[in-house]
Amino acid sequence: MEDVKRLVQEAYEFGYFVGYKGHSEWAEWVRERRERLYARAQELGVYDLVKNAYNRGKLEGAKKREEEIRKGLGKETAGEERPRPRISLEEAEETIEAPEVEFVRFLESTRLLLPPDLLDTLKHLKPPRMLHLGR
Template structure:
């Protein structure tokens, strides 16, 4: 039960990150991580909950990003383009794990709470208390 709850939380946080940062679903590292989450969820029998948590997180993250862009708090600003440093091919290979590190830093700096409707669905995973009365 506790592992399922952590998995739902992890799926929501990852979905929020993908939505907030605007990463593509087709990016290899996003697809691989999502498939790992779904495989673990399948083993625990909570696939639909994890899938819903990921999608809900992605929508919430995208919505938050839009709000911040409208308020002018996001990184993107209209008409302003920063010069990008040129990266040598050797450096590009080293930054292959950069999205994973970015996700870890994002979780360290952002506090996310599961929406109440996702928490309510977790309650239904516990066996009824009356089954434990004879013990």
């Protein structure tokens, strides 16, 4: 259950990042990461849930970007300090590719919450109480 919840959260965050940053879904690194998410979802039997979370995040990210562009906040405003990532750029570049570094920085500087209705769908995935799992 925790794996499913984490996977849905990751799909939503990645979709939000792609939508907010305006990345093309056909960029190889985006496609590969999305396919890894979908493959993991297929293994857990929650493909549709993960796909919906990704698409929802992408739409909401694009919407937020559009709002900020309209307000003139699309890029960092002068004098505004952004939170620094916990890992250094050098460490990140050694372990992951450059687009992935951007994604890590984005997650560190933005707090994303799953919409409540996505969390409600997870209730249907709980094992029956009669199996006494996890107790």
